[in-house]
Amino acid sequence: MxxxxxxxxxxxxxxxxxxxxxxxxxxxxxxxxxxxxxxxxxxxxxxxxxxxxxxxxxxxxxxxxxxxxxxxxxxxxxxxxxxxxxxxxxxxxxxxxxxxxxxxxxxxxxxxxxxxGLAENAFGAGKDFNNYLMLTLGTGIGGEIFINNKPLRLTRCFSSEMGHMKITDRNIRCGCGEYGCFESVASTIALERQTREAMEKNKDSKMWEKYNLETVNGKTIFEFKDIDKTAATVFKNYIKYLGTGVANLINILSPEAVIIGGAVSAQKDNLTTPLKEYVYSHIYTRNERPYPEILNAKASGNxxxxxxxxxxx
Ligand SMILES: [Zn+2]
Missing domain, CATH: 3.30.420.40 (ATPase, nucleotide binding domain)
Structure with a gap:
């Protein structure tokens, strides 16, 4: 065998x-x-x-x-x-x-x-598209751009490093040593950090009833965003950061779809519905072009x- x-x-x-x-x-x-x-x-x-x-x-x-x-x-x-x-x-x-x-x-x-990205292309949501991009939100933000179902490679060694495009002048240092990178504000780890910072500043937040600074995770905000003002603000800012990066990528590539993978994508519509709302109202020629699909990865776990x-x- x-x-x-x-x-x-x-x-x-x-x-x-x-x-x-x-x-x-x-x-x-x-x-x-x-x-x-x-x-x-x-x-x-x-x-x-x-x-x-x-x-x-x-x-x-x-x-x-x-x-x-x-x-x-x-x-x-x-x-x-x-x-x-x-x-x-x-x-x-x-x-x-x-x-x-x-x-x-x-x-x-x-x-x-x-x-x-290759898994998503062969077995997941990518099966339905030819030209699209996949973003993985985890410790950082990784991704792959597919053109005619093949990963885009403009130079020999490097893949696309979408996580390190600069999207904010906030003074947050990225793991790469630069400041203002997409992943430093929109990865799962960044969301956890933003949650922790907001809890520290807002001792009356309901999030304290269930979490402390050690136990906060990528799901905390999703649990509390509809019932707690502090969580709602963190979530709104997070969607703005994530949405800015996604809108930039759509403006550059005009893909058929953007597929979101990684830990945060487990939130399904709780993530993609507000994300679509933000992105579709910020992309260029938003009234003339068909909206690219924004959807969750399907092959995530494996x-x-x-x-x-x-x-x-
Ligand atoms: Zn970086």
Whole structure:
């Protein structure tokens, strides 16, 4: 049997993996904790411990797989080097070369947001469109632009870094070192920070009844936006930031659709309805052009695993 792939989704806290058949069905899955931060274990070793777990539970040896595909948060070179990953605390780490010392099957590595985009294109909401963009709202904002169902690549190595377009003069430093980046105000992490800051300033907010500064998360605002003034203000500003970025991208690309993935997209219409309202009233020639669809990703939960399989399509 040689009709399966090992598919790995590296995240800042967990590494998820699956064995996926040629039709994109996940046959087995497992995960391990990400342990690269203190240098006691390399990313290749961390990934191989997950590969061993999968081999044990499945009886499908990695040596017989058609390949191993891996999504990694960060800038990944064509040679499979993790040039920079703030989330994993890695610089110039030759992941592909390290894995090829251990494995004899083809190894393919790509940026995690690009991988999620590929999954959405093949299995999710992207199936219905040819020219669209996908935004993943998580620790940062990643994404992929699809032209005729192919990821847009204008230069050899880099994918689109939509998360780092500048959209505000607010003095908020982004993980990239710059100020005013889209992801520094519109990622899930940014929403959590905005919620925390608002709670600190407004001790009478109802959010204190259920949350404290440690337990606040990306869902808090959605729970309270209709019943608490502080939460409503945070939400309105967040939609303005997110909507500004999305409107800019629509003005530049004029896509058929914008697909929103990542943790915040679990809020479904609670996110997309106000987002559409903001975006549709701020895009250029709003009365003359058809409104691009704005919708939630469908492959979200397993996008990292399924997209890693798509690296071989
Ligand atoms: Zn940035």
């Amino acid at each position: 040689n009709n399966y792939y090992y598919c790995i989704d590296v995240g800042g806290t967990t590494i998820k993996g699956g064995i996926v058949d040629t039709d994109g069905i996940i046959l087995f899955s497992s995960w391990v904790k990400t342990r690269t931060f203190d240098g006691s274990i390399t990313l290749a070793e961390n990934i191989m411990s997950l590969v061993s777990n999968l081999e044990e539970t499945s009886n499908l040896p990695v040596s017989k797989a058609k390949g191993i595909g891996i999504g990694v948060p960060g800038i990944i070179s064509e040679a499979g080097v993790v040039c920079r990953s703030a989330n994993l605390n890695l610089n110039q780490y030759p992941l592909k070369a390290e894995l090829e010392k251990i494995l004899t099957i083809p190894v393919k590595i790509a940026n995690d947001a690009c991988v999620a 996008a990292g695993i399924l997209g890693s399989k798509c690296l071989f399509d």
